[in-house]
Amino acid sequence: MGIEVKHLVKTFDKKVILDDISFKVDDGKILSIVGFSGSGKSTVLKLISGLLEKDSGEIVTTGGDIAMVFQYSALFDSLNVFDNISFALQERKDLRGKYTQKELRRIVAEKLELVGLSGIEEKFPSELSGGMQKRVSFARAIVTEPKIILYDEPTAGLDPISSTLIEDYIVRLKNETHAASIVVTHQMSTIRRTADSVLMLYNGHAVFEGTPEELCREETPYTRQFVEAAIDGPMKMN
Ligand SMILES: Nc1ncnc2c1ncn2[C@@H]1O[C@H](COP(=O)(O)OP(=O)(O)O)[C@@H](O)[C@H]1O
Ligand SMILES: [Mg+2]
Known part of the structure; x- marks a missing residue:
């Protein structure tokens, strides 16, 4: 389809x-x-x-799910990469509480690996280049398996x-x-x-x-x- x-x-x-x-x-x-x-x-x-x-x-x-990736990466400056990505799962009522913290860690690590950014969970957007921020926004977009x-x-x-x-x-x-x-x-x-x-x-x-x-x-x-x-x-x- x-x-x-x-x-x-x-x-x-x-x-x-x-x-x-x-x-x-x-x-x-x-x-x-x-x-x-x-x-x-x-x-x-x-x-x-x-x-x-x-x-x-x-x-x-x-x-x-339908994922939208905008021109500006639209990450939350005050949240680290892990929280920015897992937010996409936790804001969804039907998914909230579905995953344990350990599972969330695994899912986020998996998506970061896909965009070539393994291990940056604790970094804040301001510590990343524009291209890296965009890739984090890609990881966030696909976290709900659209x-x-x-x-x-x-x-x-x-x-x-x-x-x-x-x-x-x-x-x-x-x-x-x-x-x-x-x-x-x-x-x-x-x-x-x-x-x-x-x-x-x-x-x-x-x-x-x-x-x-x-x-x-x-x-x-x-x-x-x-x-x-x-x-x-x-x-x-x-
Ligand atoms: N919410 C809106 N209200 C009124 N006009 C809009 C709205 N969104 C877009 N437009 C108008 O529709 C046209 C197409 O916009 P848009 O889809 O953003 O174009 P593009 O993405 O190709 O640059 C533009 O003339 C824009 O001003
Ligand atoms: Mg446009």
């Missing part, structure tokens, strides 16, 4: 942001959503995760090497969890390294849908403008 979106429509204050958007992401696959600022990428993620209500259309997802992972610009603001690391962890988490993932990004490197397919939004519509190779190869005015980051083209920045 994964994620299936059919004829999704969303308006804000009578302005149509998403006008009949449809796509599918299978389990174990990554869809990259691209487009200018304001094209509705974050809105798609918020509709899937239930933070926003759609106007019409259908969103069908595999049952189970079936769907939504990343909103996970590599924005990172240097190229930190971006590459984060991209590789996105792929690793996909392989480990077999979740269906969506990665919103502006970066070609992130698309190339992570995505199985790409959806480009403009003016409420999907103006391209295909593989990363097709995005680079296809000579449509939209794909060319995006790949070349050209100012001139059919897409106008408002």
Whole structure:
């Protein structure tokens, strides 16, 4: 299953942001959503995760948890890494008290290992680099064993090497969890390294849908403008 979106429509204050958007992401696959600022990428993620209500259309997802990873790692500064990660389990009413302290230690250690950060449980966010904080936020996102992972610009603001690391962890988490993932990004490197397919939004519509190779190869005015980051083209920045 994964994620299936059919004829999704969303308006804000009578302005149509998403006008009949449809796509599918299978389990174990990554869809990259691209487009200018304001094209509705974050809105798609918020509709899937239930933070926003759609106007019409259908969103069908595999049952189970949906994890959201934001551009800013959004860790609690006053909590150490262990507490930041285990918080995600303890804030859930249905999971509260389910695990002993020892089990929580084991689960957190397991997730930290997955993002290459074993043994940093006692550190505070201020003691970590931006890239490490982001990886801790990944560990926190997967602690509830989500079936769907939504990343909103996970590599924005990172240097190229930190971006590459984060991209590789996105792929690793996909392989480990077999979740269906969506990665919103502006970066070609992130698309190339992570995505199985790409959806480009403009003016409420999907103006391209295909593989990363097709995005680079296809000579449509939209794909060319995006790949070349050209100012001139059919897409106008408002
Ligand atoms: N809660 C909201 N209320 C009103 N307008 C919103 C709201 N959220 C987003 N918008 C508008 O919807 C459009 C798409 O926003 P967004 O999905 O954040 O774009 P993107 O993530 O592609 O940059 C923007 O014009 C934005 O101003
Ligand atoms: Mg956004």
